[in-house]
Amino acid sequence: MLIKKGDNVIVISGSDKGKTGKVAVAFPSAGKVLIEGVNVKKRHQKQSRENQKGQIVEKAMPIRVSKVMIIDPSTNKKTRIGSKMIADKKVRIGVRSGKEI
Numbered sequence: 001m002l003i004k005k006g007d008n009v010i011v012i013s014g015s016d017k018g019k020t021g022k023v024a025v026a027f028p029s030a031g032k033v034l035i036e037g038v039n040v041k042k043r044h045q046k047q048s049r050e051n052q053k054g055q056i057v058e059k060a061m062p063i064r065v066s067k068v069m070i071i072d073p074s075t076n077k078k079t080r081i082g083s084k085m086i087a088d089k090k091v092r093i094g095v096r097s098g099k100e101i
Contacts, residue, residue: 001028001065002081002092007101009068010078011038016063020071024060032062039063074099 003009003023010020021035039061047054069078072094079096092101 001026001031003033003065003068003070008071008073009033009035010071011035011063011067012069012078013067014039014063025062026065027062030062031065033065033068034060034062035068036060070094070101072097072099073101 003026005023005026007023008020009023011017016038019035019038021038023033024036025034027033037060040058041061042056043059045055045057070081071077072079074094074097077096079094081101082093082095084091084093086100093099094101
């Protein structure tokens with residue numbers, strides 16, 4: 001999985017198509033990412049104490065990594081990710097601009 005925590009991404013398909021956000025958590029084994037403000041669902045929360053009331057909480061849910069593309073910081077457009085060896089270090093590059101991400 002080439003998308004990591006802290007990357008700016010755009011959703012390319014689904015009900016949240018066109019929304020952008022920052023990756024909060026990446027789940028490589030499941031092939032999913034959690035993006036701030038994207039795929040927000042409402043969940044019912046039971047009361048935990050006698051004094052506290054139950055409530056409906058909005059919670060961001062993970063989305064498949066295949067439905068997002070990284071935003072190239074130099075051009076601010078969506079791009080695929082490639083890799084390149086620079087000084088014995090593997091670096092991610094944006095295919096559209098050829099610059100380091």
